[in-house]
Amino acid sequence: MGKGRDILYAAGLTVTAPVWGWKLLRTGKWKTDWAGRLGHGWDFITVADETAGEQRILIHAVSVGEVSLIRGLVDELARREPALRIIIASTTNTGFARATSLYGEKHAVIRYPFDFSGAVAGVLDAIKPDVFVTVELEVWPNFVDACEERNIPVAVVNGRLSERSYKGYRRFKRFIGPTFAKLSKVAAQTQDYADRFVGMGVPADRVSVLDTMKWDTAVIEPAEAVAGAEQLAAELGIDRSKKLIVAGSTSPGEEKLLIETCPADAQLLIAPRKPEWFDAVMKAAPDAVRRTSGIAAEPGAGQRVFLLDTIGELRRAYALADVCIVGRSFMGDLYGSDMMEPIALGKPTLIGPHHADFADTMTALTEADGIVVTDTPGPEAARLLADPERAQQIANRGREVIRSRRGSTQRHADMILGMLEGSRATTDQEPDD
Numbered sequence: 001m002g003k004g005r006d007i008l009y010a011a012g013l014t015v016t017a018p019v020w021g022w023k024l025l026r027t028g029k030w031k032t033d034w035a036g037r038l039g040h041g042w043d044f045i046t047v048a049d050e051t052a053g054e055q056r057i058l059i060h061a062v063s064v065g066e067v068s069l070i071r072g073l074v075d076e077l078a079r080r081e082p083a084l085r086i087i088i089a090s091t092t093n094t095g096f097a098r099a100t101s102l103y104g105e106k107h108a109v110i111r112y113p114f115d116f117s118g119a120v121a122g123v124l125d126a127i128k129p130d131v132f133v134t135v136e137l138e139v140w141p142n143f144v145d146a147c148e149e150r151n152i153p154v155a156v157v158n159g160r161l162s163e164r165s166y167k168g169y170r171r172f173k174r175f176i177g178p179t180f181a182k183l184s185k186v187a188a189q190t191q192d193y194a195d196r197f198v199g200m201g202v203p204a205d206r207v208s209v210l211d212t213m214k215w216d217t218a219v220i221e222p223a224e225a226v227a228g229a230e231q232l233a234a235e236l237g238i239d240r241s242k243k244l245i246v247a248g249s250t251s252p253g254e255e256k257l258l259i260e261t262c263p264a265d266a267q268l269l270i271a272p273r274k275p276e277w278f279d280a281v282m283k284a285a286p287d288a289v290r291r292t293s294g295i296a297a298e299p300g301a302g303q304r305v306f307l308l309d310t311i312g313e314l315r316r317a318y319a320l321a322d323v324c325i326v327g328r329s330f331m332g333d334l335y336g337s338d339m340m341e342p343i344a345l346g347k348p349t350l351i352g353p354h355h356a357d358f359a360d361t362m363t364a365l366t367e368a369d370g371i372v373v374t375d376t377p378g379p380e381a382a383r384l385l386a387d388p389e390r391a392q393q394i395a396n397r398g399r400e401v402i403r404s405r406r407g408s409t410q411r412h413a414d415m416i417l418g419m420l421e422g423s424r425a426t427t428d429q430e431p432d433d
Contacts, residue, residue, distance in 0.1 A: 038119045
């Protein structure tokens with residue numbers, strides 16, 4: 001079936017080439033590691049030393065969000081199994097850069113391959129993992145089949161299958177259901193997600209509900225303790241004597257809404273979710289100070305809008321804020337962004353009405369009055385700035401929700417280490433050639 005899928009993939013790519021080709025050129029994403037995506041270049045990861053009993057785990061985290069999510073999991077696995085070799089695979093350019101920054105000193109970081117059988121074989125034959133772990137949902141047919149052929153168990157961690165994705169997958173269950181059925185373990189965030197994985201063909205006894213690891217990755221600490229925050233303010237020219245609103249992970253169109261409605265006497269820092277969205281901020285506010293320009297505003301000169309056009313500094317920006325706004329939630333169909341980081345820093349946080357990708361998290365936070373949901377971020381931000389006591393109460397309640405839901409990372413580590421133990425037992429029982 002692998003070769004058949006290769007033909008289908010090739011045909012689909014050929015037909016859609018004008019669309020994705022133009023997008024790659026327009027966004028600059030054509031500048032990527034094509035050899036890595038085709039399964040080459042990982043010879044530096046030597047074959048496991050079987051006499052020493054070395055075990056390997058390959059973890060796939062698609063982009064920046066997933067790469068950051070697994071920080072605690074990677075640390076926990078390494079702490080409990082010091083001899084375990086952990087390899088991180090990421091798909092996007094920004095995800096790969098973030099993975100290299102976070103894990104490169106201790107663990108190998110590679111590109112996740114295209115789902116062509118040759119590319120998949122190149123990666124698996126070079127790495128020879130004992131267990132393959134994929135984050136949230138990324139389940140590719142040829143990769144899963146290749147793992148099955150090599151007796152490599154496949155696990156989904158922090159499993160998420162939204163209602164809209166489920167409806168789409170159900171239409172093609174005849175073709176992709178067998179892939180879901182081959183999964184060894186699924187650790188779902190919620191019971192609804194678990195039920196949908198079962199509905200796609202995963203045997204029910206392989207699915208468990210372990211909550212989301214995002215509760216654990218949200219680092220609760222004083223904003224003043226975030227390294228580099230004040231340096232960021234100085235390098236941008238943010239006036240620390242004035243109020244600052246930070247809007248993180250915004251999407252196109254939201255920058256105009258924020259610039260036009262946020263209070264004129266407050267500073268506004270906007271951090272778009274994707275690099276290709278940076279220029280939209282400059283178009284909406286030509287006088288905005290751009291992080292990568294190297295030219296800071298003069299504090300006190302009245303500069304109002306700042307653009308954070310770098311990856312990996314959003315936490316520093318949130319630490320500087322008086323009010324935080326979480327983007328991709330006010331317009332369009334992007335269904336929200338992660339709201340835990342600013343809340344964990346003790347910041348009063350706003351989010352728009354479109355946050356379906358974080359339904360369970362939002363239920364917990366809204367029931368505790370630990371976040372504000374609004375379709376008018378500017379006026380609501382002004383109200384919070386004018387009422388610091390209410391703002392702090394909201395921030396405190398949000399933090400308490402995070403504290404109460406911790407522990408998922410530990411449960412995920414238990415599951416994965418159990419799979420490794422099972423893999424070790426199976427290997428020990430195999431007869432010698």
